[in-house]
Ligand code: UDP
């Protein structure tokens with residue numbers, strides 16, 4: 001039987017973490033194989049670390065990594081994968097939105113299909129705002145159109161990966177990690193598993209709008225160069241419009257069908273339009289330069305303060 005670890009990123013999850021642990025434990029005990037749980041405490045400011053430390057001290061199959069500060073969800077999952085040496089790993093949220101009871105079905109699916117990745121697709125999402133559902137849906141489809149590879153839509157990081165994927169993942173040096181994108185990018189045999197996403201068990205989401213936007217921009221800019229191409233297209237369109245307008249007004253002056261002098265409005269429109277085009281394209285360029293700046297510094301993605309087991 002293949003060994004399994006479950007990777008659980010936790011940030012301020014004191015309200016659920018004990019229940020998450022006990023539900024996970026029940027599931028894992030029923031699997032008849034070597035299992036462990038890797039909790040990553042992402043610099044929580046509540047009692048999460050205290051509770052997890054107690055759990056890890058009482059259960060040698062629980063490993064705990066705690067960060068020196070909050071590094072973000074993707075960094076926490078990354079640390080989990082980096083420290084994982086089992087045949088299989090399941091990535092799951094701490095808030096029980098992804099039911100741990102599904103793990104055994106996911107394992108069966110992996111075995112039947114001999115898959116390297118089983119990614120869980122949300123058939124429905126209970127307890128999310130209409131706004132989040134709509135933006136998430138549109139975003140995944142937009143990303144698919146802009147990037148060179150096809151990402152499965154409506155999936156999160158809840159998935160099972162095997163040692164082949166874990167090994168390849170460890171070779172990724174980029175600091176801005178969009179994990180579900182990287183796993184799709186790696187390839188091998190990837191199969192879907194459909195499930196109903198539950199509402200958060202307790203506590204509140206750690207992905208307010210600002211974080212959602214920054215997450216989306218990492219995904220977009222790390223996986224697509226099309227925004228640069230679009231900037232070129234926009235610049236090109238502006239040049240064509242400018243040329244046509246120039247021709248129109250010159251001809252108008254010669255043949256007397258426009259009165260170019262009284263053109264205050266057209267000048268203002270032109271200025272604002274071209275100013276906008278320039279700022280926008282510089283902005284797009286700036287995003288990529290910002291990413292380059294972050295990447296060339298080669299800072300560590302996360303810092304582990306303590307590790308148990
Ligand atoms: N999380 C984390 N670090 C963060 C934010 C979130 O480790 O900076 C964890 C969080 O504890 C949870 C998972 O990532 O286990 C998903 O976060 P959340 O449930 O808040 O996101 P949502 O499901 O609302 O998108």
Ligand code: MG
Pocket residue numbers: 093095097200205
């Ligand atoms: Mg959640």
